[in-house]
Amino acid sequence: MKPLNNPEGLEKCPFMGTRVGGAIGTGPQNDDWWPNRLQVELLHQEQPAANPLSDENYKELFNKIDFQQLKQDIKALLLESKDWWPADYANYGPQMIRMAWHSAGTYRIADGRGGAGQAMQRFAPINSWWDNGNTDKSRRLLWPIKKKYGSALSWADLIVLAGNCGLEIMNFPTFGFGGGRRDAWEPDRSTYWGPEFWNGKPVDQVPASANHKGHPDEMVHNNLRWQGSPKEAYFDLENPLAASHQALIYVNPEGPAxxxxxxxxxxxxxxxxxxxxxxxxxxxxxxxxxxxxxxxxxxxxxxxxxxxxxxxxxxxxxxxxxxxxxxxxxxxxxxxxxxxxxxxxxxxxxxxxxxxxxxxxxxxxxxxxxxxxxxxxxxxxxxxxxxxxxxxxxxxxxxxxxxxxxxxxxxxxxxxxxxxDFDYFTDAFSRAWYKLTHRDMGPKERYLGPEVPADNMIWQDPRPDRKYDLIDESDVATLKQQLLDSGLTVSALVSAAWSAASVYRHSDKRGGANGARIGLEPQNNWEMNRPEELSRVLQTLRDIQSKFNSQQTGNKQVSLADLIVLGGCVAVEKAARDAGVSVTVPFTPGRVDTTLELTDVESFNWLKPVSDGFKNYHNDKVGYRVPPERIFLDRAQLLTLTAPEWTVLVGGLRVLEQNYDYAKHGVFTERPGQLTNDFFQVLTSMDYEWVPQDQREMLFNINERNGGATRYTATRCDLIFGSNAQLRNIAEVYAADDAQERFVHDFVAAWNKVMMLDRYDVKDE
Missing domain, CATH: 1.10.420.10 (Peroxidase, domain 2)
Structure with a gap:
């Protein structure tokens, strides 16, 4: 007789409730039991332990490849049809074009995620989207090439290069190719692609209730979904998702729905x-x-x-x-x-x-x-x-x-x-294909190989080449003193540097302090960057820059970009010193200043956050139903921060008064402007209770248990570090009585990491 709780009579695996001997299934997981739990572990993806090639230098290996021989090998393979998967017209070129297109085509401008950069087409869910049907065969056809070149050629580069070779064997002149894409070694668990109701089927076989309905004519950028619909189901997925519904790369070829x-x-x-x-x-x-x-x-x-x-x-x-x-x-x-x-x-x-x-x-x-x-x-x-x-x-x-x-x-x-004008069409497609397949690679410093075009594309966020000598340690010391004597506050200097650097997103390697775009449209007028204060800071820094550069007799100069970062470093050093800890914040010169002519203002404006917990900024007008702390986690992930780095930065930025509107939310200290661990001490103290200000539970009062007086106020992006189990345990490390020095040094290390995220001119990534 079969037990009632196991009607199929299957054995049970002792791990996670998995059945053995029949249909595969799992029991409830952490996220099933606790759906509101903040998944902090998403910050710890791409661990070296998952990468069997973590000891290799991909740039060195790729540059040793005989690139022309590699292309000859690919092209020869594309013209050799296999019995197990015969080539259409005895030519695999079109099939490889589709694979490369679909690999790159997941890119979306709103958060920079997707694209061909890590060959995520190899992993779920993308490898099983119905729109990617039979791309598994295309990759398997390329295995002989991957096998031959091994660790010197990533799947990510091979997929795009195979698309280029497919075009070329059919007499299309490609615009160029840049290698340098690094493979992922595990599925991307952080990117939201839409509700996963697909099960390998077209969405028209999914219950209508699973889709977000609406009509494109009613769409306003940054709204959660289309508002209203004069017709049935057109754009099914909410912004910023790029496909028209889940499991597609672009749109349904048969028309909406x-x-x-x-x-x-x-x-x-x-x-x-x-x-x-x-x-x-x-x-x-x-x-x-x-x-x-x-x-x-x-x-x-x-x-x-x-x-x-x-x-x-x-x-x-x-x-x-x-x-x-x-x-x-x-x-x-x-x-x-x-x-x-x-x-x-x-x-x-x-x-x-x-x-x-x-x-x-x-x-x-x-x-x-x-x-x-x-x-x-x-x-x-x-x-x-x-x-x-x-x-x-x-x-x-x-x-x-x-x-x-x-x-x-x-x-x-x-x-x-x-x-x-066929020639014009050829050139337009060549450039568009190049953009499609390279859009997520970031600055040209990351491109490898002999076919990288000399042209600088506006979508690459180009910067001028540096044509002057770098400042040395003596110059840095001189500039530091001028910054300290400038009259600019610690908070203002930190804000300018953090605003410049923290807009970086690792998804498509855009943003960052290099280029000093914080001084240009549109970034200089983003409300979360304190534009009036920023204008005063930048003017003061430009005055210091002009004076310093005019006094140089040689070819030595300091860029505004370097000065913005150095100002933040000086401010952090002063804040730490005032808190009783002497520390030197690392500074690496070499940033350059770009121009408005080299900035695609419309495209760059997509880097503006809709919510930024580092500054306690949240744009309610956008209408996102996602809690601010979840978007905050996303921001931390785009900055490649670990949970400890995320935690220590927030604690430091709060006491350095970095709220975008100068509000006191999360400023749990009587010594603002000093780099203390007060944020964590208050957060973990049982002398207080935390009371929502209204039913929305977006703002909170921190009240004294004895007497009930409100001592501080906070947002969800403050209290999450005491609420989430993983983050609280980290916060307790920095709240300890012996933690002040550790806190300062860890803050400085995380600060320097963010300041250097876009420095592909001096790091190998």
Whole structure:
């Protein structure tokens, strides 16, 4: 007789309730029991212990590769069809273009996450999104190349380079290639891709209640979701997510919610690609250029296709989407359900995609898999060769997302411009592809290899080359004294330096103090940067800079960027000294000043935080339903901080009065401006009780238990360090009676880390 709590009669694994001998499942986890728990452990991903190559210097290894031989090896492989996964048209080029596109295409401008930088396409959830169907085969086809070059060539670089080689063997002139991407060695657990209801299935098979509904016409940047909807379900995922719904890279090729409406598809495309940092011309170039090659696959009904890689049986060995029909590949291939090619020459770079799109009328039909697609109305329209059956000719195909480029007035103008000037179109696609595949790599200092273009792209946040000698220790000492004598307060100097450096985000390596963009639009006017005070600080620093530089007889100069950081270092040293601890804050000169002409103001404005717990800033107008402390954790993760570094920085910044609006929330000290551990001593003291000011529980009073007088006030971003178990244990370290010196030294180390995050000119990352 089967026990009632185990009706299948399966054995139970002693770990985590996993069943053995049948369907795999797990019992409730920590996050199931405690869904509001702040997952501080997300700060400790990418540990060296997970990386089998942590002892290697990737830059040195990559630079030793015979790059031209590497490309020859890739190109030769792309023209050798394998029986286990036959190449369409005997050419794997289009397949590799799709893989590279989908690897890079997860990038989103709002938080810089996604992109090709770590080859996250190898891990869940991305490796099992239905839109990435059969990219597992593409990577496995490349294994001989990866095997040959080993640790000298990351998967992340290989995936993008294979896409470039695929374009080149079909006579497309690529703009360039920069290596230097480092592989991840574990899934990314910190990036929110949307509700994970996919289970390897298209979202149209998911209950409607699981999606965020709304219409693009009603969207305002930084709102949580679309507001209102004159039609059914267009943009399903909330901002800042870039795809139109979960498990997609960009948009549904059949139109929003499979509705087959090109006008709706155009609106969806525009918003999705804008969230990917692409303008209209770049969007058309990418779609028209990418669809000049290869074909789409839809020969088998989706309900016949097996589970995605993460849910596939162990004997599949990492392969997913098993197709039981016929050979399961070649002429029977199933990927997105749409079947056919866009052009008469699917392995040749030409302009026939646009000629076909604009030169024919199109009607809706169904693919063999039942998906909506389009075919020419004219039965005498040109045909396209079958990818696997010699001599067979098929009708041309367009997707709803293709027809969108024809019916949208602005997109159509661009299509016509490209059609009438093929060279211009070629250049536009070349540049857009380069941007797509390199957008998340950060400054050009990180690019490796002989094909890095000399051009500086505005999306790379370029900075001028330094053409002067660096200041030395004697100069630093002189400048420190001038800063101390300037009349600027500790709080003001710290604020300027922290505001400059802490906008950095490791996701796409943008932001940071280098370049002194804190003195330019738009960053100098962000409300969380105390713009009026910042203006006074910058003017004083410019006066010091001008005086110092004018007194130099040689080629030695100090940049404003260096002076901003040095001012913060001086202020921290003074604050520590006033608290009884003598310490020298590290300072590495070499930053340069960029210009407004080298700043893409609209793009850079996306780096403005909607919430920044370091400054107790939270923009309620945005309408985020996520608690501020969760966004704070996200900010810490983007700065690559560990939990101790995050904790010690907050404790120090609070007593140094860094709240954006000069409020006293979290300033748990009677000695503001001194680098004391008072924040932690008050936070952990049982002499106080913590009382919400209202039902929203965003602000709190810190009341004396004896008498009830309010001594301090706090935000959620203050109290989380006493509430969360992991953070509280760290806070207690710094609250101890013997912890003052440890606190100061740990604060200085974390401070220096943040100041140096963008210094790719002197560090190897």
């Amino acid at each position: 499979n509705n087959g409406d090109p006008h709706d598809s155009a609106r969806e495309i525009r918003e999705s690609f804008a969230r990917m940092a692409m303008g209209d011309e770049e969007t058309v170039a990418l779609i028209a250029g990418g669809h000049a090659f290869g074909k789409s696959h839809g020969m088998v009904a989706p309900d016949k296709i097996g589970a995605a890689p993460e849910a596939a049986p162990i004997h599949a060995q990492g392969f997913g989407w098993h197709n039981p029909v016929g050979s399961g590949n070649g002429a029977n291939t199933m990927t997105n359900g749409i079947e056919g090619s866009w052009t008469q020459n699917p392995t040749q770079w030409d302009n026939t995609y646009l000629e076909n799109l604009l030169g024919h009328d199109w009607k809706k039909v169904e693919s063999p898999a039942g998906a909506t697609q389009w075919t020419p109305v004219d039965p005498n329209a040109p045909k396209t060769p079958d990818a696997h059956i010699a001599g067979q000719m098929n009708n041309l195909m367009m997707m709803t997302s293709d027809i969108a480029l024809k019916v949208d007035p602005e997109y159509r103008k661009i299509c016509e411009k490209f059609l009438n």
